[in-house]
Amino acid sequence: MAVDKDTVTRIARLARIQVPDADRAPLAAELSNILGWIEQLGEVDTEGVAPLASVVDMKLRWRADAVDDGFIPDKVLANAPDHHDGFFAVPKVVE
Amino acid sequence: MSLIDGRTGAWEIVIGLEVHAQVISEAKLFSGAPTAFGAEPNTQVSLVDAAMPGMLPVINAHCIAQAVRTGLGLDAEINRVSVFDRKNYFYADLPQGYQISQYKQPIVGRGTIAIELPSGETRSIGITRLHLEQDAGKSLHDQHPSLTYVDLNRSGVALMEIVSEPDIRSADEAAAYLGKLRSILRYLGTCDGNMEEGSLRCDVNLSVRRPGGALGTRCEIKNVNSIRFVRQAIEYEARRQVEVIENGGTIEQETRLFDSAKGVTRSMRSKEHAHDYRYFPDPDLLPLKLAEDFIETIRRTLPELPDAKKRRFVSAFGLGAYDADVLVAEKETAAYFEAVVDARDGTPRRDPKIAANWVTGELFGRLNEARLDIARSPVAAPALGGLIALIADGTISGRIAKDVFALMFETGKDAAAIVAERGLKQVTDTAAIEAEIDKVLAANADKLAEYRSGKDKLFGFFVGQVMKATQGKANPGAVNDILRKKLAG
Amino acid sequence: MTTLTDLTIAEARDGLARGAFSAVELAEAHIAAIEKARALNAFITETPARARADAAASDARRRAGTPGPLDGIPLAIKDLFCTEGVLTTAASRILDGFRPTYESTITAQLHAAGGVMMGKTNLDEFAMGSSNETSHYGPVENPWRRTGDNRPLVPGGSSGGSAAAVAGRLALGATGTDTGGSIRQPAAFCGIVGIKPTYGRCSRWGIVAFASSLDQAGPMTRSVRDAAIMLGAMSGFDAKDSTSADMPVPDFEAALTGDIRGLRVGIPKEYQVDGMSAEIRNLWDDGIAWMKAAGAIPVEVSLPHTRYALPTYYIIAPAEASSNLARYDGVRYGLRVDGETLDQMYENTRGAGFGREVRRRILIGTYVLSAGYYDAYYIKAQRVRALIARDFTEAFKSVDLLLTPTAPSDAFAQGDKSNDPIAMYLNDVFTVPASLAGLPAMSVPAGLSSAGLPLGLHLIGRAFDEETVLRAAGVLERAAGFTARPASRD
Ligand SMILES: [Mg+2]
Numbered sequence A: 001m002a003v004d005k006d007t008v009t010r011i012a013r014l015a016r017i018q019v020p021d022a023d024r025a026p027l028a029a030e031l032s033n034i035l036g037w038i039e040q041l042g043e044v045d046t047e048g049v050a051p052l053a054s055v056v057d058m059k060l061r062w063r064a065d066a067v068d069d070g071f072i073p074d075k076v077l078a079n080a081p082d083h084h085d086g087f088f089a090v091p092k093v094v095e
Numbered sequence B: 001m002s003l004i005d006g007r008t009g010a011w012e013i014v015i016g017l018e019v020h021a022q023v024i025s026e027a028k029l030f031s032g033a034p035t036a037f038g039a040e041p042n043t044q045v046s047l048v049d050a051a052m053p054g055m056l057p058v059i060n061a062h063c064i065a066q067a068v069r070t071g072l073g074l075d076a077e078i079n080r081v082s083v084f085d086r087k088n089y090f091y092a093d094l095p096q097g098y099q100i101s102q103y104k105q106p107i108v109g110r111g112t113i114a115i116e117l118p119s120g121e122t123r124s125i126g127i128t129r130l131h132l133e134q135d136a137g138k139s140l141h142d143q144h145p146s147l148t149y150v151d152l153n154r155s156g157v158a159l160m161e162i163v164s165e166p167d168i169r170s171a172d173e174a175a176a177y178l179g180k181l182r183s184i185l186r187y188l189g190t191c192d193g194n195m196e197e198g199s200l201r202c203d204v205n206l207s208v209r210r211p212g213g214a215l216g217t218r219c220e221i222k223n224v225n226s227i228r229f230v231r232q233a234i235e236y237e238a239r240r241q242v243e244v245i246e247n248g249g250t251i252e253q254e255t256r257l258f259d260s261a262k263g264v265t266r267s268m269r270s271k272e273h274a275h276d277y278r279y280f281p282d283p284d285l286l287p288l289k290l291a292e293d294f295i296e297t298i299r300r301t302l303p304e305l306p307d308a309k310k311r312r313f314v315s316a317f318g319l320g321a322y323d324a325d326v327l328v329a330e331k332e333t334a335a336y337f338e339a340v341v342d343a344r345d346g347t348p349r350r351d352p353k354i355a356a357n358w359v360t361g362e363l364f365g366r367l368n369e370a371r372l373d374i375a376r377s378p379v380a381a382p383a384l385g386g387l388i389a390l391i392a393d394g395t396i397s398g399r400i401a402k403d404v405f406a407l408m409f410e411t412g413k414d415a416a417a418i419v420a421e422r423g424l425k426q427v428t429d430t431a432a433i434e435a436e437i438d439k440v441l442a443a444n445a446d447k448l449a450e451y452r453s454g455k456d457k458l459f460g461f462f463v464g465q466v467m468k469a470t471q472g473k474a475n476p477g478a479v480n481d482i483l484r485k486k487l488a489g
Numbered sequence C: 001m002t003t004l005t006d007l008t009i010a011e012a013r014d015g016l017a018r019g020a021f022s023a024v025e026l027a028e029a030h031i032a033a034i035e036k037a038r039a040l041n042a043f044i045t046e047t048p049a050r051a052r053a054d055a056a057a058s059d060a061r062r063r064a065g066t067p068g069p070l071d072g073i074p075l076a077i078k079d080l081f082c083t084e085g086v087l088t089t090a091a092s093r094i095l096d097g098f099r100p101t102y103e104s105t106i107t108a109q110l111h112a113a114g115g116v117m118m119g120k121t122n123l124d125e126f127a128m129g130s131s132n133e134t135s136h137y138g139p140v141e142n143p144w145r146r147t148g149d150n151r152p153l154v155p156g157g158s159s160g161g162s163a164a165a166v167a168g169r170l171a172l173g174a175t176g177t178d179t180g181g182s183i184r185q186p187a188a189f190c191g192i193v194g195i196k197p198t199y200g201r202c203s204r205w206g207i208v209a210f211a212s213s214l215d216q217a218g219p220m221t222r223s224v225r226d227a228a229i230m231l232g233a234m235s236g237f238d239a240k241d242s243t244s245a246d247m248p249v250p251d252f253e254a255a256l257t258g259d260i261r262g263l264r265v266g267i268p269k270e271y272q273v274d275g276m277s278a279e280i281r282n283l284w285d286d287g288i289a290w291m292k293a294a295g296a297i298p299v300e301v302s303l304p305h306t307r308y309a310l311p312t313y314y315i316i317a318p319a320e321a322s323s324n325l326a327r328y329d330g331v332r333y334g335l336r337v338d339g340e341t342l343d344q345m346y347e348n349t350r351g352a353g354f355g356r357e358v359r360r361r362i363l364i365g366t367y368v369l370s371a372g373y374y375d376a377y378y379i380k381a382q383r384v385r386a387l388i389a390r391d392f393t394e395a396f397k398s399v400d401l402l403l404t405p406t407a408p409s410d411a412f413a414q415g416d417k418s419n420d421p422i423a424m425y426l427n428d429v430f431t432v433p434a435s436l437a438g439l440p441a442m443s444v445p446a447g448l449s450s451a452g453l454p455l456g457l458h459l460i461g462r463a464f465d466e467e468t469v470l471r472a473a474g475v476l477e478r479a480a481g482f483t484a485r486p487a488s489r490d
C-alpha cells in the first residue's frame, strides 16, 4: 500500500505529531517501503484462523472492590509541567 | 408515536439513547482509587488513573458483577466471553490517550425495557448492548482566562454504557425509557441514578423520516443530563432537522451539544477532524470470561424489579394500575409502601388500598411541602402502619387520623402515643354521645323544628354540631344512629 | 582490587559471604570503572551515591546475618524501568526531567534481594531499535572492536547500554527488556548471556511500555549461572499486572545440572535464511555438535511461518506502541512544548519529543489501526501470529527445546544500517518468533566471528520452562568455553 503525503498528514494529525511539511514526502516514501515489505503477509492463508487473543494461556485475574490507592495528589502532580490549585493546567479548550 | 407536522407533511422521529451509568462500587474499574463524588481535585487518583509510565490496569470484580446484574435485570444476554478494547483519542482529561472500553464483544448483548406512556399504553424498547468502560476526568474551562484545568478524580470510574435500539419515537417515550431505566438500575443497586451529579448521562441519537420510510441521517446530541433536557433537546433537534430538510438542505452526521440555558442544540467545534478511534483489544488485559455459576449466583440475588412489583401490587393487593405505577417508580417508595402494608407470608396486615392512599396522599403531600425525600420521612413506615391500624380498629376516626398524622410528621412520635397524650381516642360510649346529642338538640330547638317539618338536609348540620362538641372524637357511626333516632322523636 | 569487576555474580556472592571484600568495596570498584568508561555512553544516569548507600546497607545486613540472594551485587538498570526519585527517560526527550514517584516491581524486587543500583543504562528510544542509535542521549558503543579496525561498533539494541555495561565490566549484571530481541541480540553482540523469560514470568508494572503483548524483562549477565540467580530475583507473580503468571518461581540455579542426556533439541529448518553467512552456519553446527556430545538428540523440525514473523511483528508492535505512547502528551509529566491550543501543544510536544524511529513506528501503528486498514493489517497479523504460535506448539510435541543462532551477523559499525529501517529490522529475524509466541529464549556467547567479535547461540523453550533453557545454556556455555574479552578491556 503506497502511502502518499496526504496520508502522512492525516495519520500524523491522528497521532498528534507535528511533522514539518518538508519531511512529509520522504516519510511517505519510508512508510510505503515498510508497508510494502509487510504486505508479504498477504501470502499466508489465514482462512478460519482466529486472531491471537492472548500470548500465553492465562485467566484474567479480578481484583476485589477495595479502596487501597489514591489520596496522593502530590505524587500525581509531582511531574506536571503546569499545575494550579491542585489541577493540571493545559491551554484553554473551547468546545 | 407522535408525528411532527412539517410544511411538506408529517415526519416521524427516530431516537436511540446511549446512557452512561456510573457503576456503584467502592474503587475504580481498573485501580484501587476511590469513586467518591465531590472530593478535592486529583485526590481520588492513583498512578494508574493518571496514566503514569508503566502503570497497568487490573479489573475490579465487583464492577463485572454489577454489569452482569444489570444485564440480567434488563433481560439481556450475558456474553460468556467479552473483550476490553482501547478507544484511542487525545483529550486533556483522557490521561492514557485512550479509553478502555468494549467494542466488538461487550459483556452484555440484547435485552428489552417495557415503558408505560402517559396514555397508559405500554411499549417495548430494545437494548442493543451494555458494555463496561472507564470514565474520563473533568475539564474545567471557567477557572482561568487562558487555561483549562483538569481534575482526574473521575478518571477510571466504571461506567456501563447502555445503548438502546432506535425504537423510540417521541420525547415522551424517551422520557419514559430513561425514567424506567433509571428505576431498574436503582432497584438493582448498580447505579444511583443521580443525574445532577452525573451518575447517569444521556446521549441522544436522533433522525427524522417520512412515517415508515427509510431512516434519515442521525445526529448525536451529547450529555443531555436531565429528563427534562432530553425532552427539550429532542423537541428542538427534531424541529431543526425537519426545517433543514424542508428548506432543501441535508442533515450531516455530526455530534451536537445541548445548550440547556438556551434550550437549543448546536454543532460541536471539535468536529473539524473526523474521529478515527482505532479500536483494538487492550494488550494489557486478557479476554473476560464468565463462569456459569458466577452468573447464576447473581441471578439468584436479583431483587423484584418494578414491572414484577407492579403486577403483584395489582394482583395481590388489588391496587389500580395508576397507583401501582406511582408506588413502584422509586424503589424507596415501594419499600416504604410494603413496610406500611406489612404483608408477611403474602397476607397484608394493613389494607393495601388504604395504605396506598395514605402514602400517595398525606405522606407525599407533607414530604413535598417539607422538601424531603421518602428516605428521610419523619414518619417511618411502621409508624404509618400503626396509624392505619388505629383507624381500622376504631380507636380513631379517619378525620382525627389526619390530625394525628400531622402531629406525627412534626414530632416524630408514633400514633398511639399522640392519641393517648392528647385524649383523641374515639368516644364509643353511647350514653356519653346521647348526652352530647341532647345538649345540641336543646341548644338548637329552632333547627330541630325545621327538621321535623321535613327539612331533611339539616341532618348533616346536627352531625357536625355533635362532632364539634366532642372535638371529633365521637364515633361517627354511633352519632349517626343515635341522632337519627332522637330526631325522629 | 581491579579484579573485583571481573567477577561473576556467583563469585562475588561467595566472596562477600566469605568476607573477602565488602559490598562497599565492590561498589567502589564499579563506580571507578563506570567513570573510566564514560566513552561507551552506557549510562544515561549514574547513581554512585545511591550505589554507596545500597552497598553500605548491604554490608550492614550481612553483619546482621540476613543477606538476600543478590546482596551487595552491583547492577545496572535499563532506563526503561521506573525508579523512584531517579530520572527515568526511556532514552526519549519526551520524558525530560521525569522522576517517578514509584518504583517498578522488578527493581523493587532486585532492591529487596540486596542488589546495588549503579545507574540507569542507555537504550534505543522507547526500546525501539536494534543498535542503540536512536537514543536521545546518543549512541552506545560496543566495548568490542573488530580485529585491526578501530571503528566504534553498535552494542545491539534496545538494551545496548545494559549489554555494554555488563560486557565492559561496569556492573555484574543488568536488567534488560525484550520486545522482539532486545535482550538477546545485544547480549550476542556484546558476548554476554541474556534471557527473555516466558511472557508473564516477570512483572511489567513500572516498566515504560513499548508493545504490551510482547514486552518482557530479563537479566543480562556474564554467565548462565548469573542469569539463573538474577532471573530468580526478578521473577514472580505481581497482582498489579493482569498478564503476570500466578505460578511458583522455580529454583533456576538448581536447574543447572549440566545433564541434558536424552533432551530432544529441535533444529528449525526455516531458520536457515537466505544469505546466512558461513560463520553463523558453522557456529550453529558447533552448537548442534556440542549438544549431541552432551547426550542430547538433535531433531530437524519445521516452523513453517517463520519468515512471516518479522512483518507480523512490525504490525503488532507499532500498533500497540502507537497507543501506549499516546500518554506522552505534555500534560502530566515530561516535555511540554507550548502551543496556542491544546492540539497544537500536543503536536508541538510530540513532534519535538519523539525521535525519528519512534515517530516512524507511531505513524505505522496509527496507520495499521486506522479505519479501513485494521482488518487488512492488524487482524491479519494477529491471525498469522496465531499460526506462528501454533508452529511452536506443534514443534514442542516432538522436541523439548529449539536451537538457532541469535542474530544473522556480528556487531556492525555505527551508522551502517541507520538509514535502512528494513535492514535494521532483519537483525531480529531469529529472536522475533519466540517473542510473538511469548516463549522463553536465551542467548549464550558461543564463539567469535572472523572479525574477532562475539556470536551467540539462541535457545527457545516451552512456556514457563526456563529451567530446560537454562540447563541447556549451561551446557553450551561450558562446551563453547567462551573466554574472550572485549578489546577495550585488554
Ligand atoms: Mg456515545
Ligand SMILES: [Zn+2]
Pocket: B020, B133, B161
Ligand atoms: Zn461510552
